[in-house]
Amino acid sequence: MFPRNARFVSTSTSTLKVTAQKASPTAAHAPLSALPTRVLLRSFLVATISSKPLLLRTSLWALSILSKPNRGFLLGVDRNPILHGILKKTFYEQFCAGENGAEAKATIQELKDMGFRGVIMTYAKETVFDHGTNTEQGLGISESESQEGYCANIEAWRKGTLETVEQLGNSDYLAVKLTGAGPSVTEAFASNSVPPKQFLEALEEVSNRCKERGVRIIVDAESQHFQWGILRVTLDLMRKYNCDGYALVYNTYQAYLKSTSETLAKHLAASQQEGFTLGVKLVRGAYMASDKRSLIYDTKEDTDNAYNSIAQGALKQTIGDFGTKTSFPSVNLFLATHNKESVMNAHHLHKQRTAAGLPTVPVGFAQLHGMSDEVSFSLLALKDSSGTPEVYKCSTWGTMGECLAYLLRRAIENRDAVLRTTDEYNALKAEVRRRLGAAFSVSSR
Numbered sequence: 093m094f095p096r097n098a099r100f101v102s103t104s105t106s107t108l109k110v111t112a113q114k115a116s117p118t119a120a121h122a123p124l125s126a127l128p129t130r131v132l133l134r135s136f137l138v139a140t141i142s143s144k145p146l147l148l149r150t151s152l153w154a155l156s157i158l159s160k161p162n163r164g165f166l167l168g169v170d171r172n173p174i175l176h177g178i179l180k181k182t183f184y185e186q187f188c189a190g191e192n193g194a195e196a197k198a199t200i201q202e203l204k205d206m207g208f209r210g211v212i213m214t215y216a217k218e219t220v221f222d223h224g225t226n227t228e229q230g231l232g233i234s235e236s237e238s239q240e241g242y243c244a245n246i247e248a249w250r251k252g253t254l255e256t257v258e259q260l261g262n263s264d265y266l267a268v269k270l271t272g273a274g275p276s277v278t279e280a281f282a283s284n285s286v287p288p289k290q291f292l293e294a295l296e297e298v299s300n301r302c303k304e305r306g307v308r309i310i311v312d313a314e315s316q317h318f319q320w321g322i323l324r325v326t327l328d329l330m331r332k333y334n335c336d337g338y339a340l341v342y343n344t345y346q347a348y349l350k351s352t353s354e355t356l357a358k359h360l361a362a363s364q365q366e367g368f369t370l371g372v373k374l375v376r377g378a379y380m381a382s383d384k385r386s387l388i389y390d391t392k393e394d395t396d397n398a399y400n401s402i403a404q405g406a407l408k409q410t411i412g413d414f415g416t417k418t419s420f421p422s423v424n425l426f427l428a429t430h431n432k433e434s435v436m437n438a439h440h441l442h443k444q445r446t447a448a449g450l451p452t453v454p455v456g457f458a459q460l461h462g463m464s465d466e467v468s469f470s471l472l473a474l475k476d477s478s479g480t481p482e483v484y485k486c487s488t489w490g491t492m493g494e495c496l497a498y499l500l501r502r503a504i505e506n507r508d509a510v511l512r513t514t515d516e517y518n519a520l521k522a523e524v525r526r527r528l529g530a531a532f533s534v535s536s537r
């Protein structure tokens with residue numbers, strides 16, 4: 093027998109699954125009621141810091157000092173146990189899944205217990221290129237030399253990525269940062285040349301393992317300096333692995349880049365001509381602090397318009413000439429954003445078109461672990477009998493040192509999104525008050 097609150101849902105890939113119904117009447121009015129109290133209090137602490145400019149500036153300053161390579165014992169986050177403990181219980185656990193496989197698996201289960209369809213998990217190693225100083229910094233990447241035909245960094249990336257795949261199940265996604273494979277790969281991306289054979293073989297091994305386990309792959313978008321190489325390698329993976337009517341592999345498109353609509357049009361054309369499904373994960377873009385400013389739209393409004401027009405265009409199956417002058421290719425869409433307006437408008441459009449029998453594309457929604465829980469849980473509260481919207485949390489695992497660049501980006505993002513950070517703080521404060529009120533009314537009865 094299935095539990096009474098279980099139901100069948102049809103997923104975007106048309107398989108039938110049994111899931112437990114997590115939405116409750118409270119969820120619609122108080123979306124954050126699904127957060128365990130421990131997580132609520134930690135989120136409230138981090139939101140308090142993020143919404144107070146002085147506290148946030150101080151944290152940003154501290155994080156950027158800690159993330160510089162070769163810190164001594166006192167400032168070495170993986171060596172100084174007191175510093176490690178403080179960071180772990182606050183920022184790290186708020187935004188990251190764990191320092192090892194066991195910790196990451198426990199976090200994944202906790203997120204699924206809160207009602208998320210699955211997780212998107214990343215292994216934290218990456219290389220960030222700073223356009224201002226013309227330097228690149230490999231976080232968690234050792235200086236080890238390559239010997240002929242063998243690179244220790246690629247091997248470490250392969251092992252770490254395969255370890256991530258083993259944490260995941262068939263409603264989950266693996267997100268990969270290709271620059272995590274180190275200098276021999278980033279050099280190839282930056283110079284538009286073919287990456288080392290060892291790396292291409294590792295990518296193939298990871299893709300085959302994901303296919304066996306039913307885990308889909310999202311290739312993250314990174315610094316512009318490397319991005320053309322990343323897009324090219326990922327398109328080749330899509331050609332090979334996306335020929336069964338769904339996307340095993342997704343590319344990430346950064347809507348803040350002026351070049352993105354043209355890039356997407358080229359990839360739609362390739363998908364249409366060559367008959368593979370284009371996996372489109374759409375983000376606004378996270379590298380404003382380090383990338384060349386002239387490549388990015390001049391205003392936030394321009395970026396918002398670009399994001400919404402690509403999202404809505406894909407859902408209506410009309411982008412440029414595709415869907416009007418020429419047919420629309422097979423596309424699987426993933427909207428990765430904390431912007432409530434973008435998320436809600438896309439969800440309502442998808443729902444309307446599905447109800448009216450109009451053509452649309454399968455869509456998933458994702459927010460980062462530890463951020464915008466109000467948006468995630470508001471979406472979850474809208475889940476209907478078909479299991480849509482499908483909502484995911486995206487997390488990162490790796491040692492504290494490996495995760496620092498990621499944590500720093502989250503802090504910068506919170507600084508730049510003042511309005512959203514204040515909204516998050518107010519929503520968390522209201523939930524803390526609601527729970528305190530409920531506790532007092534019970535104890536005074």
Ligand SMILES: Cc1cc2nc3c(=O)[nH]c(=O)nc-3n(C[C@H](O)[C@H](O)[C@H](O)COP(=O)(O)OP(=O)(O)OC[C@H]3O[C@@H](n4cnc5c(N)ncnc54)[C@H](O)[C@@H]3O)c2cc1C
Binds near residue numbers: 313379393395430431
């Ligand atoms: C699940 C998930 C996965 C992600 N993966 C990636 C990834 O692979 N690669 C990546 O680069 N990012 C990634 N991001 C981060 C993303 O690109 C954004 O930085 C972040 O989500 C904030 O944008 P937003 O859409 O949530 O909302 P908002 O807060 O509405 O938008 C903020 C964003 O708008 C843009 N912006 C702000 N000010 C300006 C301005 N003056 N001019 C032009 N544009 C401006 C910037 O992109 C900024 O990040 C991911 C985010 C999520 C939720």
